[in-house]
Amino acid sequence: MxxxxxxxxxxxxxxxxxxxxxxxxxxxxxxxxxxxxxxxxxxxxxxxxxxxxxxxxxxxxxxxxxxxxxxxxxxxxxxxSPIDIALVRSNQFIRETLELRTIALTATHAGPQDIAGLHAQIQAQKQLVEAGDHRRFFAADDHFHETLISIAGQPTVWKTIEDAKAQIDRVRHLSLEDPDWLRRIFTEHLAITDAIAHHDTTEAVAAMQAHLHTVFAAIDKIAQAHPHFLKKDQRTEAPAF
Amino acid sequence: MxxxxxxxxxxxxxxxxxxxxxxxxxxxxxxxxxxxxxxxxxxxxxxxxxxxxxxxxxxxxxxxxxxxxxxxxxxxxxxxSPIDIALVRSNQFIRETLELRTIALTATHAGPQDIAGLHAQIQAQKQLVEAGDHRRFFAADDHFHETLISIAGQPTVWKTIEDAKAQIDRVRHLSLEDPDWLRRIFTEHLAITDAIAHHDTTEAVAAMQAHLHTVFAAIDKIAQAHPHFLKKDQRTEAPAF
DNA sequence: AGAGGTTTACTTGTATACAAGTATGCAAAC
DNA sequence: GTTTGCATACTTGTATACAAGTAAACCTCT
CATH class of the missing domain: 1.10.10.10 (Winged helix-like DNA-binding domain superfamily/Winged helix DNA-binding domain)
Structure with missing residues (x-):
């Protein structure tokens, strides 16, 4: 060398x-x-x-x-790091922007093999939901989104989303999502997959947007339940005179 | 502590x-x-x-x-790192996706003060073009894009774009852009600013997309002029039999 | 001359020692 | 009681020493 x-x-x-x-x-x-x-x-x-x-x-x-x-x-x-809500929202914006554009490409580009693969993932997710296995369902969720982006022809974009997701996932975990969270996420994944299978771009984008927006509930929840986890200047901001 | x-x-x-x-x-x-x-x-x-x-x-x-x-x-x-063209294109996709969405928001949200600020930047850029000051024009270019994103209400998104830009800028510099590159970039900035001033979202998005696509010429240029700067498996890929 | 094993120089990965700075707690002075 | 000063313990930033591994060069043997 x-x-x-x-x-x-x-x-x-x-x-x-x-x-x-x-x-x-x-x-x-x-x-x-x-x-x-x-x-x-x-x-x-x-x-x-x-x-x-x-x-x-x-x-x-x-x-x-x-x-x-x-x-x-x-x-x-x-x-x-304390939770920086402004940063979480910014990362959410980044993730949403990238995934909404890629999901449209996915709905267009997806071939029969791709769709079959997604259906297989949906089946696997269904079993994890019934088993109540949060940890593995979380991994399956990541894999699902990564696959969608890969089908869109932009596999390396997932790395950027993964980085943005760190702040977002922290909020999700800390907000202690309710028990039927798994089932709701699964249902949304199903809607996304159906839209892709029918090459319905508009519906795929809408389903993805709805799916990604569930995090806002978690943000509100943590802001109320655990304000001491938030960045100081966000919870102690004095009224600006 | x-x-x-x-x-x-x-x-x-x-x-x-x-x-x-x-x-x-x-x-x-x-x-x-x-x-x-x-x-x-x-x-x-x-x-x-x-x-x-x-x-x-x-x-x-x-x-x-x-x-x-x-x-x-x-x-x-x-x-x-050798130039990884697949990575450059991926980062370009990320930048374009984020800037196209934000520029639409910019065209909608921009107030009189914002537009005045952009016109001031355009004037400053004009002087740098006439002076042929590549280095400071490059900084002004960054500042211009950061301002547009800030007007859109997503200031921290610039950090992500800055990261993605590293790979892209490397190609730009290595491709030794032609002398009237400054003038062309400036003209494109002008078109973007005009569209925003008229709150013409469609035109703003189109102008930004054209602006960002100039990098593809640089990619082609470097691939032909300096193939030894490229990642190995990209330049030695044997024809797949 | 050519092939194979050894030496040697260089690389990054890790551990440790020291330097500079900060906050706590105590003690002394007022 | 309050304040001031200082000793102490802890922190991160930097420098250095050692460990493990790689590859080129060389030396020996055939």
Whole structure:
């Protein structure tokens, strides 16, 4: 590598390194709400928790800061980011904008195999709903949306949506969605799939928009039930004289 | 910080730390093409260049890896990411999708003050075009687009577009745009502003779409003039038998 | 001359030590 | 009682040392 260049590099990351594992774990804890908004954490303590040194943990903290999941205050400490409702709404706008355009393409481009694949996913989701398996249904939900975007011919757009989704999913988890949330989401997925199967672009877009808007209920819920999870200047905003 | 929590944190980063400065510099070098796609770099050498240790440089490398501007191969080395045309097109799709929706909102929401502000920017751009100041016109271009998005009521969406733009701008710079590029961009900005001033949503969207599509010429240009800057599997793809 | 094993230099990943800064708590002075 | 100053413990930022792995170069043997 240090004499010639681009000879035969191996892009293989066969073994996940320490930092990657810690990142996945810590990110999941934040999004799921196990680490609550406002909670103070530190590099040394987290390093102890994972049984590693500060170095890989520090990398993780920086990444999570970029994702606005951690707020690092130099020489002071690090806290799990409070919920920034303005940011959540902005990310929701981004997700909605991208998914509404792609779903229209999906309704147009979807071939028989694609539609069959979606129906198979719907069946799998149905079983998860009946089993009440929230965790796996959540993963199936992601897979469903990723598939729709892939059918639209823009597979890598999912990465951007995944980033935007982090803030949104945090609100969903913290708002403790009601028990029949699974069934409602499933019904909406069914409507989207039906519209695509009939190549009804207008209906597909409408169904997707309705589907994505369910998050606003969660936002209202958390704003009322857990105001201390919100960013300070949002809950202490004095009336502007 | 370590006993009580969220008392009076200072979000102030008055002095940029070493890592932030190195990040801005290195990112600019990559996007501007001073560091060319495929070029091999290493943490110790770059640390020497900046006169710091590996630690802050390592942070920078990780961030740039997340942005897909660097490819880090463990125990082998780090290269400036080759141009991934599929990624460029995907990012272009993302930018276009977001800016086409926001420009429609801009045309609707723009008030007299907003329109006056845009006209002022147009005047400033005109002077930069006549002066042939590419660097400052480029900054003015960013400011113009950010303003349009802000008028639409989605100011933070610009951050996402800024991320997507990195790959796109790299292609623009490397394709060595022709001298009257400034004038053409300026003319397109003028058309967008006029449409907004007349609250002509349809025309505003059309003008923005035309404006954003100029990058495709740059993609074709770089694919022909500098194929060695492209990702390997894109330029060596053998005909599929 | 050519093939194969070894050495060597370089790479990133991780651990540790030190530096600089901040907030808490206590003690002393008023 | 209040305030001021300081010691202390904790925080993140940076520097350095070591570990693990890769690849080119070289040296030896055939």
């Amino acid at each position: 240090y004499t010639s260049m681009q000879t035969n590099l191996k892009p293989l990351d066969r073994r996940q390194n320490t930092a990657s594992q810690a990142y996945a774990q810590l990110r999941a804890w934040i999004i799921s709400g196990e680490l609550r908004p406002g909670q103070v954490i530190s590099e040394p303590k987290m390093a102890m928790t994972f049984g590693v040194s500060r170095t890989p943990i520090r990398e993780v903290f920086k990444r999570l800061q970029d994702e606005k999941l951690l707020d690092i205050f130099p020489q002071q400490g690090t806290v799990v | 370590y006993t009580s929590m969220q008392t009076n944190l200072k979000p102030l980063d008055r002095r940029q730390n070493t890592a932030s400065q190195a990040y801005a510099q290195l990112r600019a070098w990559i996007i501007s093409g001073e560091l060319r796609p495929g070029q091999v770099i290493s943490e110790p050498k770059m640390a020497m260049t900046f006169g710091v240790s590996r630690t802050p440089i390592r942070e920078v490398f990780k961030r740039l890896q997340d942005e897909k501007l660097l490819d880090i191969f463990p125990q082998q080395g780090t290269v400036v």
